[in-house]
Amino acid sequence: MIGTVRCWLNLALLTGGIALAQTTTFAGDDWHVIKVSGHDYLTVENISRFYGLPTGVVAQGEKMRFETVKNPLEFVSGSREAMINGARSWLCFPLIEQDGKYLVSRTDVAKTIEPLVRPQRVSNVGDVQTVVLDPGHGGYDKGQVSRYGNEKDFALDVARKLRPLLQAKGLRVILTREGDYFVPLEVRAKIANAARNSIFVSIHFNATSDNPDATGFEIFSFTPRGAPSTSDTALTSTSYSMQPGSAVDAQSMALSACIYHSLLGHIPEYDRGIKRARFAVLRLTKVPAVLIEGGFLTERGECKLIANKDWRGKLAGAIGMGIENYRMLAVKKQPPMLVADYRKQTKSAPVDPIIQDGQQKEADSSLINLVGKSKFVAPEKTSPASRESSLESAPIVP
Ligand SMILES: [Zn+2]
Numbered sequence: 001m002i003g004t005v006r007c008w009l010n011l012a013l014l015t016g017g018i019a020l021a022q023t024t025t026f027a028g029d030d031w032h033v034i035k036v037s038g039h040d041y042l043t044v045e046n047i048s049r050f051y052g053l054p055t056g057v058v059a060q061g062e063k064m065r066f067e068t069v070k071n072p073l074e075f076v077s078g079s080r081e082a083m084i085n086g087a088r089s090w091l092c093f094p095l096i097e098q099d100g101k102y103l104v105s106r107t108d109v110a111k112t113i114e115p116l117v118r119p120q121r122v123s124n125v126g127d128v129q130t131v132v133l134d135p136g137h138g139g140y141d142k143g144q145v146s147r148y149g150n151e152k153d154f155a156l157d158v159a160r161k162l163r164p165l166l167q168a169k170g171l172r173v174i175l176t177r178e179g180d181y182f183v184p185l186e187v188r189a190k191i192a193n194a195a196r197n198s199i200f201v202s203i204h205f206n207a208t209s210d211n212p213d214a215t216g217f218e219i220f221s222f223t224p225r226g227a228p229s230t231s232d233t234a235l236t237s238t239s240y241s242m243q244p245g246s247a248v249d250a251q252s253m254a255l256s257a258c259i260y261h262s263l264l265g266h267i268p269e270y271d272r273g274i275k276r277a278r279f280a281v282l283r284l285t286k287v288p289a290v291l292i293e294g295g296f297l298t299e300r301g302e303c304k305l306i307a308n309k310d311w312r313g314k315l316a317g318a319i320g321m322g323i324e325n326y327r328m329l330a331v332k333k334q335p336p337m338l339v340a341d342y343r344k345q346t347k348s349a350p351v352d353p354i355i356q357d358g359q360q361k362e363a364d365s366s367l368i369n370l371v372g373k374s375k376f377v378a379p380e381k382t383s384p385a386s387r388e389s390s391l392e393s394a395p396i397v398p
Helices: 001-014 044-051 105-118 151-167 186-196 248-266 280-284 299-304 309-332 337-347 365-371 384-388
Strands: 023-025 031-037 038-043 055-058 074-075 081-084 087-090 094-099 101-105 130-135 171-175 200-205 217-222 273-276 289-296
Touching: 023 280, 031 094, 038 044, 038 105, 044 055, 044 101, 044 105, 081 105, 087 105, 087 248, 101 105, 105 130, 130 151, 130 186, 151 171, 151 200, 151 309, 186 200, 186 280, 200 248, 200 280, 200 309, 217 248, 217 280, 248 273, 248 289, 248 309, 248 337, 289 299, 299 309, 299 365
Parallel strands: 055 074, 087 273, 130 171, 130 200, 200 289, 217 273
Antiparallel strands: 023 031, 031 038, 038 101, 074 081, 081 087, 094 101, 217 289
């Protein structure tokens, strides 16, 4: 047990941003930091030893799917792609090879791997009384338009279906919009920031003009300080720029993991992964925040699924169970359920969390009090400023 405590302290040192010499050995030989072009890296071996988990490195271009993954930590040579506990997770920086060793950036060990592998150890994790559900777009901002309907309506419906599920678990639920009107992104964040012990869950559906066959789920939390977002295709000097990060970065990552494993575990969609972005709502929220992309409205099959209210009920149920798992991190101090656990469970006893429309609760007036009625008036047309901050899904990353 003492050993575990020591390892944890060393990791705290690692995340603390202290200056390190060329090659630093921490007490207990837990971490060996290797400098490459001025940046800190750790070997895959080192990571595997620290967590006591088997790891693997597959060749670039090799397809990694849930069914084919052998290790809890699987990296791809030369790539930011990784599989962590059976779900695709995107590192901030690519895995590099040097002197026959594979190296992972120190940023990723602290900001990606640690909160995904041991979310239950993140400080104040799971401390949640209020869930702020944010149905994307609204009013004049339709979001993605499909032949079966608009993103704004599907997102609102998922939030409405999810609300009673969370309320039944004793959580307070606030919707950033109750109907078909636009709420400025900064107001959405403000609602979450003003609520007590809140988390922020933004609900969207995806679209792309590049690839009509693109499908699957993805989830975003805010990009850490000094790192590029997942959609940044080339690493430039600005990738390392010190744009402010988030003080609750690790909690957001833990929330991402809990919701994402539940999504994939309940609904067999393609796994696009746990990603990072500097979307306005993620940047402006001061509480643990994620943005879910629940499938593609530009793909023929998936847009039909999204248009099906029973399927949306299932999606809401999966998000709800993910949030419940996040909350249980504080109670149980144990790792959350993973995609494999959910799949085992749903095989033996399929869950059908569909809610009847009549059961939905009416508007939460506290929301209106919180932000003031005037805030909800939609602008005449999209101004250049609000277009800039408009929340579009990240470009398609392989
Ligand atoms: Zn959207």
